[in-house]
Amino acid sequence: MDDNDTVSSESAARSVxxxxxxxxxxxxxxxxxxxxxxxxxxxxxxxxxxxxxxxRNGAAATSIRDITSACGLTPGAFYKHFDSKDELLYVLVQxxxxxxxxxxxxxxxxxxxxxxxxxxxxxxxxxxxxLVNPELAQVxxxxxxxxxxRRYTEIVRRRRQLRQRLxxxxxxxxxxxxxxxxxxxxxxxRVAVMMLDMCSxxxxxxxxxxxxxxxxxxxxxxxxxxxxxxxxx
Amino acid sequence: MDDNDTVSSESAARSVxxxxxxxxxxxxxxxxxxxxxxxxxxxxxxxxxxxxxxxRNGAAATSIRDITSACGLTPGAFYKHFDSKDELLYVLVQxxxxxxxxxxxxxxxxxxxxxxxxxxxxxxxxxxxxLVNPELAQVxxxxxxxxxxRRYTEIVRRRRQLRQRLxxxxxxxxxxxxxxxxxxxxxxxRVAVMMLDMCSxxxxxxxxxxxxxxxxxxxxxxxxxxxxxxxxx
DNA sequence: CACTGTTGTGAACGATTGTTTACCTCAGTG
DNA sequence: CACTGAGGTAAACAATCGTTCACAACAGTG
Numbered sequence: 001m002d003d004n005d006t007v008s009s010e011s012a013a014r015s016v017x018x019x020x021x022x023x024x025x026x027x028x029x030x031x032x033x034x035x036x037x038x039x040x041x042x043x044x045x046x047x048x049x050x051x052x053x054x055x056r057n058g059a060a061a062t063s064i065r066d067i068t069s070a071c072g073l074t075p076g077a078f079y080k081h082f083d084s085k086d087e088l089l090y091v092l093v094q095x096x097x098x099x100x101x102x103x104x105x106x107x108x109x110x111x112x113x114x115x116x117x118x119x120x121x122x123x124x125x126x127x128x129x130x131l132v133n134p135e136l137a138q139v140x141x142x143x144x145x146x147x148x149x150r151r152y153t154e155i156v157r158r159r160r161q162l163r164q165r166l167x168x169x170x171x172x173x174x175x176x177x178x179x180x181x182x183x184x185x186x187x188x189x190r191v192a193v194m195m196l197d198m199c200s201x202x203x204x205x206x207x208x209x210x211x212x213x214x215x216x217x218x219x220x221x222x223x224x225x226x227x228x229x230x231x232x233x
Numbered sequence: 234m235d236d237n238d239t240v241s242s243e244s245a246a247r248s249v250x251x252x253x254x255x256x257x258x259x260x261x262x263x264x265x266x267x268x269x270x271x272x273x274x275x276x277x278x279x280x281x282x283x284x285x286x287x288x289r290n291g292a293a294a295t296s297i298r299d300i301t302s303a304c305g306l307t308p309g310a311f312y313k314h315f316d317s318k319d320e321l322l323y324v325l326v327q328x329x330x331x332x333x334x335x336x337x338x339x340x341x342x343x344x345x346x347x348x349x350x351x352x353x354x355x356x357x358x359x360x361x362x363x364l365v366n367p368e369l370a371q372v373x374x375x376x377x378x379x380x381x382x383r384r385y386t387e388i389v390r391r392r393r394q395l396r397q398r399l400x401x402x403x404x405x406x407x408x409x410x411x412x413x414x415x416x417x418x419x420x421x422x423r424v425a426v427m428m429l430d431m432c433s434x435x436x437x438x439x440x441x442x443x444x445x446x447x448x449x450x451x452x453x454x455x456x457x458x459x460x461x462x463x464x465x466x
Numbered sequence: 467c468a469c470t471g472t473t474g475t476g477a478a479c480g481a482t483t484g485t486t487t488a489c490c491t492c493a494g495t496g
Numbered sequence: 497c498a499c500t501g502a503g504g505t506a507a508a509c510a511a512t513c514g515t516t517c518a519c520a521a522c523a524g525t526g
Contacts, residue, residue, distance in 0.1 A: 042503075060293035061379065064484060073504075076486080080503055085484065142375070146294065182456050194457055197434035198427050205426070223415050224427055227460045275473075297514060309516080310474055318514065468526090475520075483512065490505070496498095 029133050035098040036091075043081040045071050047092055055135035059089055059143045089143060090151045096140035097158055100129045104162075115173030116231060122166055123199060123225040124218045130203040131214035137203035167192040170229055180230030195225045262366050268331040269324075276314040278304050280325055288368040292322055292376040322376060323384045329373035330391055333362045337395075348406030349464060355399055356432060356458040357451045363436040364447035370436035400425040403462055413463030428458045 029051070030036065030044040039047075049070040053062040064075050064085060082088045104125040111121035130137040144155045171188040173179035181187045199221050211217065262284070263269065263277040272280075282303040286295040297308050297318060315321045337358040344354035363370040377388045404421040406412035414420045432454050444450065 040503090058291070058293055058379070060291055063482075065482085074506075075484085076506080077504055079485070146291070182453055182460075187453075190453065191457075193438075194431050194454075198431040201430035201434070220415055220420075220423065221427075224424075224461055227415075227463065228457055230460065273473090296512075298512085306473095307475055308514085309476075312515070313473055470523105470525085472523085473521085475518105477517085479514105479516070481513080481515105484510100486509070487507085488505105489507105491503090493500105493502090495500085 029099070029136055030095075033095060033099070036095060040081065042071070042073075042077070046073075046078065046081060046088070047095070050088055050092055051135040051139055054089075054092070054143055055138045059139070059146055086148050086151070089139075090147055092136070093140050093144045093147065093155055096136040097155070097162075099133070099136065100126070100140070101162065103129045104165075114178070115169050115176055116178050116226070119166070119169045119173065119179075119229065120222050120226065122169060123195060123222050126196070127199045127202060127218040127221045128214050130200060131206050131208075131217060134203040134206055134208070137200070141200055141203065163189070163192055163196060166195065173229065173231075178232060180232070182228075182230070191228055194228055198224065198228075262332070262369055263328075266328060266332070269328060272324075273314065275304070275306070275310070279306075279311065279314060279321070280328070283321055283325055284368040284372055287322075287325070287376055288371045292372075292379055319381050319384070322372075323380055325369075326373050326377045326380065326388055329369040330388070330395075332366070332369065333359070333373070334395065336362045337398075347411070348402050348409060349411050349459070352399070352402045352406065352412075352462065353455050353459065355402065356428060356455050359429070360432045360435055360451040360454045361447050363433060364439050364441075364450060367436040367439055367441070370433070374433055374436065396422070396425050396429060399428065406462065406464075411465060413465070415461075415463070424461055427461055431457065431461075 030048045033044075036044060036047075046067060050062070050067050053066055053070065057066075064078050067088075068075050068078050078088075082091070104122055107121040107125035108118055111117050144152065147155065167188040170179060170181060170191055171185050174181045174185040174188065181191050183190060202217065202221070206217070263281045266277075269277060269280075279300060283295070283300050286299055286303065290299075297311050300321075301308050301311050311321075315324070337355055340354040340358035341351055344350050377385065380388060400421040403412060403414060403424055404418050407414045407418040407421065414424050416423060435450065435454070439450070
């Protein structure tokens with residue numbers, strides 16, 4: 001159990017406002033996304049509505065009719081934009097990873113060199129990415145499991161790369177004497193898993209309405225991550 | 234994203250052996266469970282099969298026919314033991330919490346007094362509970378969200394109590410000067426959430442076949458949790 | 467032996483699923 | 497103006513969903 005969902009699950013995971021009436025979420029995540037390429041306006045709206053519905057009810061419990069009717073369309077229109085429900089989920093998951101990886105890469109570029117500031121930048125961007133768009137974060141965190149096999153393995157590879165990036169930072173920090181990892185340098189991957197597990201769950205209980213702003217919460221998780229890494233000082 | 238699932242998701246979350254052929258899991262979790270009361274043998278087998286199938290495919294993607302055919306039964310037989318699919322899930326989630334709470338309670342009773350050893354005992358039992366039966370742990374962690382509203386709120390209350398138990402330990406430790414919480418004594422709940430998030434995800438990627446034994450992994454998470462708590466020494 | 471409650475079967479129910487089809491509308495273009 | 501392709505509708509498709517029904521097998525009990 002995670003039980004943070006117990007904190008605000010009713011407001012976050014259950015009674016979130018329907019995406020239909022929240023254009024900010026749509027704009028922020030889909031309207032001007034460069035990686036979505038030539039996708040039409042209608043296709044992006046379908047993606048946005050899917051993210052909201054998947055977040056609340058899960059992909060398996062969300063029907064094509066749920067998605068299209070949330071956009072004021074009929075089921076048939078869906079297939080003018082996507083080949084299948086599986087492809088929609090695939091595009092959604094890809095896009096979510098794209099956004100998160102870009103955010104992390106940018107943060108690390110803007111940060112100082114060295115394992116400690118780079119790790120801090122990674123964790124901060126990772127948490128922030130989960131907070132500013134919990135719906136997309138949730139989808140890429142739990143729904144990719146239900147993709148068709150080929151697409152599933154591709155996403156798995158992508159996720160592993162991201163984790164490895166953090167593990168490399170930890171190992172470098174350990175070698176440099178900045179970090180004191182729980183199991184020595186060889187435990188870098190395991191500590192990275194701990195960090196990412198801890199941070200990714202924020203998207204499940206975070207309530208943008210009542211809670212503190214993302215950067216405050218992210219800062220706390222940076223401190224926590226550095227404690228896990230055994231940062232000196 | 235959690236990305237621990239990327240470690241062994243294919244072996245743990247995808248291609249786990251069908252429950253039908255693994256009587257050990259059945260016996261361990263359901264055959265002699267006291268809290269399941271007067272439930273018949275067939276009912277317990279249905280619960281066991283449900284746990285395996287829900288773990289692999291999710292409750293929403295698992296049909297009554299999947300469950301009954303895994304037990305060598307026809308769909309109609311299901312309703313001699315449970316009123317509905319929702320009730321089955323409810324019994325499953327209740328039982329999972331029962332087991333976990335009992336395990337934690339026993340561990341704390343057997344442990345020394347004081348916030349630090351009690352916290353260590355809590356975390357160790359919590360992690361171990363997620364490792365010795367990942368299927369049940371997964372179900373109570375993510376599937377309870379899909380319960381009917383009345384049952385859902387009841388489970389939420391139960392989960393909150395468990396988290397509060399850990400938060401109280403942290404706060405007592407902070408007051409006693411044993412812990413140095415990230416946000417001071419008032420941050421006890423937030424640190425508890427971090428710990429439980431980090432620990433509960435183990436059930437998603439843990440592979441009983443290849444990985445190290447549960448007590449070794451649990452020990453690592455105890456150390457990590459104490460770091461998060463800012464334990465002195 | 468008759469009876470009763472439990473646990474199973476096999477067939478069926480209405481609803482819903484993802485998807486396809488035939489057709490319509492209409493802006494853009496040679 | 498004729499035409500074409502994009503994007504929409506309404507209706508239907510077979511499959512599957514949770515659930516119910518009438519009935520059978522059978523152990524336990526008076």
